[in-house]
Amino acid sequence: xxxxxxxxxxxxxxxxxxxxxxxxxxxxxxxxxxxxxxxxxxxxxxxxxxxxxxxxxxxxxxxxxxxxxxxxxxxxxxxxxxxxxxxxxxxxxxxxxxxxxxxxxxxxxxxxxxxxxxxxxxxxxxxxxxxxxxxxxxxxxxxxxxxxxxxxxxxxxxxxxxxxxxxxxxxxxxxxxxxxxxxxxxxxxxxxxxxxxxxxxxxxxxxxxxxxxxxxxxxxxxxxxxxxxxxxxxxxxxxxxxxxxxxxxxxxxxxxxxxxxxxxxxxxxxxxxxxxxxxxxxxxxxxxxxxxxxxxxxxxxxxxxxxxxxxxxxxxxxxxxxxxxxxxxxxxxxxxxxxxxxxxxxxxxxxxxxxxxxxxxxxxxxxxxxxxxxxxxxxxxxxxxxxxxxxxxxxxxxxxxxxxxxxxxxxxxxxxxxxxxxxxxxxxxxxxxxxxxxxxxxxxxxxxxxxxxxxxxxxxxxxxxxxxxxxxxxxxxxx
Numbered sequence: 001x002x003x004x005x006x007x008x009x010x011x012x013x014x015x016x017x018x019x020x021x022x023x024x025x026x027x028x029x030x031x032x033x034x035x036x037x038x039x040x041x042x043x044x045x046x047x048x049x050x051x052x053x054x055x056x057x058x059x060x061x062x063x064x065x066x067x068x069x070x071x072x073x074x075x076x077x078x079x080x081x082x083x084x085x086x087x088x089x090x091x092x093x094x095x096x097x098x099x100x101x102x103x104x105x106x107x108x109x110x111x112x113x114x115x116x117x118x119x120x121x122x123x124x125x126x127x128x129x130x131x132x133x134x135x136x137x138x139x140x141x142x143x144x145x146x147x148x149x150x151x152x153x154x155x156x157x158x159x160x161x162x163x164x165x166x167x168x169x170x171x172x173x174x175x176x177x178x179x180x181x182x183x184x185x186x187x188x189x190x191x192x193x194x195x196x197x198x199x200x201x202x203x204x205x206x207x208x209x210x211x212x213x214x215x216x217x218x219x220x221x222x223x224x225x226x227x228x229x230x231x232x233x234x235x236x237x238x239x240x241x242x243x244x245x246x247x248x249x250x251x252x253x254x255x256x257x258x259x260x261x262x263x264x265x266x267x268x269x270x271x272x273x274x275x276x277x278x279x280x281x282x283x284x285x286x287x288x289x290x291x292x293x294x295x296x297x298x299x300x301x302x303x304x305x306x307x308x309x310x311x312x313x314x315x316x317x318x319x320x321x322x323x324x325x326x327x328x329x330x331x332x333x334x335x336x337x338x339x340x341x342x343x344x345x346x347x348x349x350x351x352x353x354x355x356x357x358x359x360x361x362x363x364x365x366x367x368x369x370x371x372x373x374x375x376x377x378x379x380x381x382x383x384x385x386x387x388x389x390x391x392x393x394x395x396x397x398x399x400x401x402x403x404x405x406x407x408x409x410x411x412x413x414x415x416x417x418x419x420x421x422x423x424x425x426x427x428x429x430x431x432x433x434x435x436x437x438x439x440x441x442x443x444x445x446x447x448x449x450x451x452x453x454x455x456x457x458x459x460x461x462x463x464x465x466x467x468x469x470x471x472x473x474x475x476x477x478x479x
Contacts, residue, residue, distance in 0.1 A: 036077035048438035062468035090134025099123030105142030112147035131398035155471035168304035302327035351382025
């Protein structure tokens with residue numbers, strides 16, 4: 001079905017069976033210059049809770065105001081008629097370098113940001129939109145600690161494309177022989193930088209204390225000297241007269257033609273006060289700053305630890321044992337073979353941590369067997385939150401994500417968890433769950449319109465909305 005967008009001047013009807021979120025107010029009562037868009041869909045999948053068939057979404061200034069059925073909205077709102085379509089939150093690509101070059105950049109490069117590499121005009125973002133991705137997290141490339149990833153919207157005005165500059169710090173652990181030492185040494189260096197600043201602070205405080213004591217001692221000696229110079233029997237010196245405050249000049253009598261008002265007199269200026277000295281910390285190594293913030297519990301970005309096999313997880317946890325509080329996300333499958341996985345050995349451990357794990361949406365086989373293994377389902381069952389990312393960075397694979405999710409559902413993954421893996425959990429993995437990933441009050445109106453159920457391989461992406469504006473519409477005959 002093609003999009004039909006039209007203006008409707010409707011008097012806001014009484015709400016019958018309204019399913020608005022807590023704290024919401026009837027859109028019909030809103031005033032001011034807010035721009036309202038209303039989506040009337042055959043079905044709305046919120047991901048955060050209920051599904052509505054039929055459903056409505058009321059959007060104000062690019063953000064969801066209400067979602068449910070039979071909702072009120074203001075006269076003059078733009079109404080999108082999608083009653084033959086299913087609407088869901090836009091999908092989020094957790095880990096991509098689509099359109100960017102690959103290169104080897106080993107070592108610790110926490111000062112580098114992937115979004116600094118992105119030139120919007122040189123990337124075919126329509127490939128994301130055609131598959132239903134409204135946001136993509138661009139990750140730095142290289143071994144070791146490669147840098148900081150960032151989140152972009154895949155459409156809309158350039159001024160609103162950046163969602164989050166710092167989503168996570170990418171840590172490669174696919175070659176423990178070198179990567180383990182890199183991470184351990186980086187943490188050690190980060191702690192040394194913290195100790196360097198603390199040592200400088202202590203030395204500064206010591207000097208300030210010594211300076212204050214020297215000034216006090218000098219003052220006491222001066223007072224003592226003045227007391228010794230005064231002879232016995234001498235009259236004590238009269239105390240100094242207080243300085244007289246300057247008196248403002250007397251106003252001169254008004255001259256003929258004057259208004260009679262005296263000219264303004266400026267108040268005497270106070271002597272400038274000497275500002276107390278402030279400690280100026282030495283500069284820290286910017287390449288280690290994200291790790292420094294983690295150690296100091298500022299938590300600017302979590303670690304995004306890329307693993308190739310189960311033993312890599314054990315090596316990573318061995319290094320991070322003193323830092324159990326670090327927020328972290330695990331990417332299982334950096335170079336995962338198509339036909340085998342040994343992650344079943346660590347699924348229980350990940351589940352006990354309630355870990356947030358990113359996996360390709362694929363069925364694997366147990367090592368040296370022909371027995372299929374649904375890693376996403378097993379991780380979910382163990383207690384993990386699972387996000388799914390395309391197997392590789394290619395438009396064909398972007399298009400296959402929903403059909404691969406359907407395979408996981410047929411093999412045991414719950415339908416709700418499959419949808420969350422590319423929306424709500426993906427948003428959490430890249431630090432934008434407060435804005436994207438669900439259809440609920442105050443979330444950005446980044447939506448995908450489908451011709452049918454999202455897990456039906458025959459369903460097509462018909463339209464994509466970002467920030468309350470339609471940014472993509474399927475062309476006739478295009479697949």
